Amino acid sequence: MFQQALLNEIVAFIAVAEFGSFTLAAEQLNSTKSSTGKAVKKLESELGLNLFNRTTRSVRLTEEGQIFLDAAKHAVDTINEAKLLLDARKDEPAGHLRVNLPIGIGRNIANTLKDFTQNYPKVTVELSLSDRFEDAIKGEWDIVVRIGELSDSSFIAKRLCHVSPVLCASPEYLSRRGTPRNLHELREHDAVMFRMPTGKRRPWIFHETNGSTIEMSPNPLALFNDGRTLVDAVVSGLGIGQLYDKALGSLLKTGELIELFPESAVKGPPINALIPSGRVMPAKTKVFIEFLKNHFN
Known part of the structure; x- marks a missing residue:
């Protein structure tokens, strides 16, 4: 099964096919003619096919090369579209957001969730209520809200407020x-x-x-x-x-x-929104944390 070709080898192949020249393709890719040629040869080796008929004067696609070019361009276009979509989601809150909250405060948040969903209709919120921190660790949550100081280094704490x-x-x-x-x-x-x-x-x-x-x-x-x-x-x-x-x-x-x-009355412990460490915080998470701060304050 063909699995080993890297994306840059496919991109090199597409450039050579479109320009009909290894030299012009290399200039377009800010690479060298030698590196571009090696990338295409590696791709042909992985496929077990010749993608080009080469002469001293021209580089032309074989029949198999034309078939692969059509599929490769479609695949690269799909990847580029996915990247554009993900780039847009960095700025526009969208997607499924999983939030785990303590039972006592969670029900009050559920009562005001309509305000959030009206402002961010592209975000679907899944709320889970539990007072046990072990339940939060087991789940793949985007946000875990807990009362008290953070003791687990796998989370980053965002302070929301203090309770009384x-x-x-x-x-x-x-x-x-x-x-x-x-x-x-x-x-x-x-x-x-x-x-x-x-x-x-x-x-x-x-x-x-x-x-x-x-x-x-x-x-x-x-x-x-x-x-x-x-x-x-x-x-x-x-x-x-x-x-x-x-x-x-x-x-x-x-x-x-x-x-x-x-x-x-005394000042009580903090309420923190806990975010899994090592992740880039998407827009949907950022706006929900702001919603929580506004709710509590």
Whole structure:
């Protein structure tokens, strides 16, 4: 099977066929007559055919050479068209974009995805929601969004924003159990907590009046290992939970959740868009990262 010929050998053959001269073809290719002749000879050797009838005065295609010329020109034209298409896609966002997001913030992003698709109709977005970083590593994702600092060197981190932990409860819960008057009274209430992929509970974090930071890990009434279910549980009145603000959407504005002790709130970890290292970032990836920044901020 003919597989070994390189593209420059085919290009040399096409130039000789079109100019009818090794000398003129070499000038066109910014090469030498000797190099052009060797390239054509190698191509003929790979094919096992003579592509040209050569005399001291002329170079003419054989019948087989004419057949190969037609096919070769079509192939080179197809490659050039593909390159032009790819060059255009560097500037124009287009194609299939695969994005992996944490469950809690991912659903809120899905609710605003219409804005992105209207601005970039040639981009098809595939969203996958998972809180486990292992799931992201296994998949061939264009963008992986995660909360926390980057620890995997196979990704490059693009900072999107920081999250803030918000201690909150539903009006129904506070009406039923009462509103805690200080942080110490939280231990008397029903706690709803998040279990991290490591298996540990995510502690509640607060600023104290003296400026120090404290962690609290009350005995939970319920534990959840995905952020959205945790939010839903707190909204339902199950208990008090410390939730990331980027997962809340409009729940505080609509009054479905009430923030407790806002004066004790701390700045939380960053949200990063992780891009596989070693890849050129296409336009579709760049514009989606900008969309994420606008969404979070």
